[in-house]
Amino acid sequence: AKAGGRNRYSFYTPSLQTAALARMRLSNDLRYALQEQQLHVVYQPIVALQTGKAVKAEALIRWQHPQKGWISPLEFIPLAESSGQITAIGDFVFDQALHQVAQWRQSLDPEFQISINQSPVEFQSDPARYQRWLEAMEAQQLPGQAITIEITEGLLLDASEKVVQRLLEFSAAGVQVAIDDFGTGYSSLSYLKKFDIDFLKIDQSFVRNLQRNNSDHALCEAIIMMAHKLGLKVIAEGVETTAQADLLREAGCDFAQGYLYGKPSAAADFLSLPCCACAP
Numbered sequence: 372a373k374a375g376g377r378n379r380y381s382f383y384t385p386s387l388q389t390a391a392l393a394r395m396r397l398s399n400d401l402r403y404a405l406q407e408q409q410l411h412v413v414y415q416p417i418v419a420l421q422t423g424k425a426v427k428a429e430a431l432i433r434w435q436h437p438q439k440g441w442i443s444p445l446e447f448i449p450l451a452e453s454s455g456q457i458t459a460i461g462d463f464v465f466d467q468a469l470h471q472v473a474q475w476r477q478s479l480d481p482e483f484q485i486s487i488n489q490s491p492v493e494f495q496s497d498p499a500r501y502q503r504w505l506e507a508m509e510a511q512q513l514p515g516q517a518i519t520i521e522i523t524e525g526l527l528l529d530a531s532e533k534v535v536q537r538l539l540e541f542s543a544a545g546v547q548v549a550i551d552d553f554g555t556g557y558s559s560l561s562y563l564k565k566f567d568i569d570f571l572k573i574d575q576s577f578v579r580n581l582q583r584n585n586s587d588h589a590l591c592e593a594i595i596m597m598a599h600k601l602g603l604k605v606i607a608e609g610v611e612t613t614a615q616a617d618l619l620r621e622a623g624c625d626f627a628q629g630y631l632y633g634k635p636s637a638a639a640d641f642l643s644l645p646c647c648a649c650a651p
């Protein structure tokens with residue numbers, strides 16, 4: 372940018388244009404990412420806090436761009452949403468994850484589960500698509516319980532007919548539902564009794580300062596207590612230290628996910644994580 376220019380707009384305008392242009396280029400590149408096999412699914416273990424064993428994994432998407440290297444989903448999921456590519460990408464993640472969980476239910480644990488993220492835009496896409504998901508599960512003889520769908524609070528705040536219908540269909544099929552990033556979005560909790568929710572995932576921002584910050588500790592305890600009274604299980608996100616894990620276990624938290632147990636990793640490396648090594 373011409374930072375030294377005299378015109379006071381010359382600094383801002385080109386950089387905004389550059390950013391928009393970069394987004395357009397990236398969005399364009401994303402069109403080829405699927406067919407060029409640049410997208411990969413990695414898996415992060417979710418352990419039972421009582422045993423330390425992995426009982427679940429979250430599927431997380433990665434994009435290895437041929438020139439730019441690894442690009443974060445936080446950057447390209449919004450692009451995929453506005454270009455309509457989110458459904459093709461979501462179907463790719465689902466196919467991979469389904470195949471993986473079927474395999475792990477044979478080799479690791481017959482009850483093993485997989486968690487799949489659904490952004491609000493994707494969740495409101497073509498119903499026929501989700502019908503195919505349910506059929507694919509049936510074809511693989513996987514019960515609904517093998518799959519957890521992670522959605523965010525915002526989606527349920529003023530849930531559209533489409534959203535309500537989708538949740539009912541998933542629940543009827545036994546598919547579990549988790550509220551991702553719980554506690555970061557909205558003050559209303561009434562959706563928790565309105566919908567069939569199975570898990571709350573405590574956002575990592577509450578877990579990060581668990582030892583140092585009394586109010587974060589109090590919030591975690593309160594979330595866990597409330598969830599249990601409503602019959603929901605709790606997963607703590609972003610657990611990086613044994614001290615955090617200990618506090619969460621004492622507070623009655625059910626599951627934990629974070630670098631302490633394993634970073635998101637390729638399926639081939641997943642089984643060598645200590646929390647998977649001798650799972651039941």
Ligand code: C2E
Pocket residue numbers: 415430431432443444445448464488489490493551552575608609610611628629630631635
């Ligand atoms: P998320 O669903 O909240 O996923 C958790 C994020 O926290 C992941 O980032 C994970 O790598 C990171 N994380 C896990 N443990 C730790 C820890 O101990 N410390 C810290 N600092 N971070 C940890 P990631 O993989 O970069 O994904 C970012 C977001 O992108 C996800 O947030 C999710 O919203 C979205 N995303 C990822 N994969 C998909 C996908 O397949 N579909 C959709 N719609 N969104 C996805």
Ligand code: CA
Pocket residue numbers: 429488521551
């Ligand atoms: Ca998630």
Ligand code: CA
Pocket residue numbers: 542545546547548567568569
């Ligand atoms: Ca349920």
Ligand code: CA
Pocket residue numbers: 551552572574575608
């Ligand atoms: Ca999260």
